[in-house]
Amino acid sequence: MNAVIEQMLAHRSIRRFTDEPVEEAHVAAAIEAGQMASTSASIQSYCIIRIRSVERRNRLIELTGNQTKVARCGAFFVVCGDTRRHRLLAERADETYDARFEAFLLAIVDATLFAQNVVLAFESLGYGACYIGGLRNDLPQVQELLGFPHGVYPLFGLCIGHPDQDPMRRPRLPLEQVLFEEQWPEDEAMLAAMDEYDQVVADYYQAREGGSPDATTPRRDWNSQMIEKFIAPRRVSVAPYYRQQGASLD
Numbered sequence: 493m494n495a496v497i498e499q500m501l502a503h504r505s506i507r508r509f510t511d512e513p514v515e516e517a518h519v520a521a522a523i524e525a526g527q528m529a530s531t532s533a534s535i536q537s538y539c540i541i542r543i544r545s546v547e548r549r550n551r552l553i554e555l556t557g558n559q560t561k562v563a564r565c566g567a568f569f570v571v572c573g574d575t576r577r578h579r580l581l582a583e584r585a586d587e588t589y590d591a592r593f594e595a596f597l598l599a600i601v602d603a604t605l606f607a608q609n610v611v612l613a614f615e616s617l618g619y620g621a622c623y624i625g626g627l628r629n630d631l632p633q634v635q636e637l638l639g640f641p642h643g644v645y646p647l648f649g650l651c652i653g654h655p656d657q658d659p660m661r662r663p664r665l666p667l668e669q670v671l672f673e674e675q676w677p678e679d680e681a682m683l684a685a686m687d688e689y690d691q692v693v694a695d696y697y698q699a700r701e702g703g704s705p706d707a708t709t710p711r712r713d714w715n716s717q718m719i720e721k722f723i724a725p726r727r728v729s730v731a732p733y734y735r736q737q738g739a740s741l742d
């Protein structure tokens with residue numbers, strides 16, 4: 493359709509990288525491009541912290557659930573929601589700072605829009621990217637390692653580097669399960685459509701892993717993965733950690 497859409501449609505997470513470094517000029521260009529993402533009332537409540545220290549990155553492998561790519565990618569970043577600079581301004585002006593849940597939410601939304609623009613910019617330069625939600629596995633330990641000040645909320649890591657693999661694209665829900673006209677469809681229609689998608693995902697896993705599953709290989713699909721994912725609370729230290737950093741649910 494056009495080069496931008498083709499680039500977006502070609503996305504797949506890259507989890508193995510060559511040793512080739514990420515050019516500094518490319519880092520600056522991608523982050524400046526990311527900054528041009530829309531931002532709620534221009535508050536720009538995010539920052540991105542590059543972690544270069546080998547010791548810290550090695551420790552982050554453990555803290556993210558043994559994700560070696562965190563230390564093996566050309567450049568590793570932590571994307572944060574950041575309300576601190578607004579509070580600093582208020583305090584310097586001797587004004588009240590009373591930001592509640594809306595401010596925290598805006599920080600998450602702004603940071604995420606920014607990050608995806610950064611990723612797209614890097615991908616357009618030929619790099620591969622992988623977000624690291626595993627950063628939230630143990631935020632208190634990550635805090636001890638990286639020392640974020642109050643008002644800064646680490647949301648996810650970001651690995652960038654030259655791809656050393658060429659994985660298949662992972663299928664997404666069909667358009668009609670995401671784009672609705674006027675209102676959400678009937679639950680029954682949604683469930684039937686998800687069963688179709690489930691088969692698409694099962695076929696993807698089979699193609700990715702090469703060949704037909706034998707009797708001992710459990711069928712991997714989407715429906716059961718989603719059930720499994722939300723069967724019990726996960727990362728329960730996340731909420732108290734963000735609260736301690738200044739987030740409010742009020």
Ligand SMILES: Cc1cc2nc3c(=O)[nH]c(=O)nc-3n(C[C@H](O)[C@H](O)[C@H](O)COP(=O)(O)O)c2cc1C
Nearest residue numbers: 503504505507559622623624625626627648661662
């Ligand atoms: C916020 C976020 C966190 C993620 N965390 C991880 C992670 O910790 N490790 C990982 O290997 N992939 C991670 N991913 C990548 C997703 O697994 C991946 O985007 C998804 O399976 C779709 O595959 P694709 O990006 O190749 O199309 C994350 C993605 C997002 C958006």
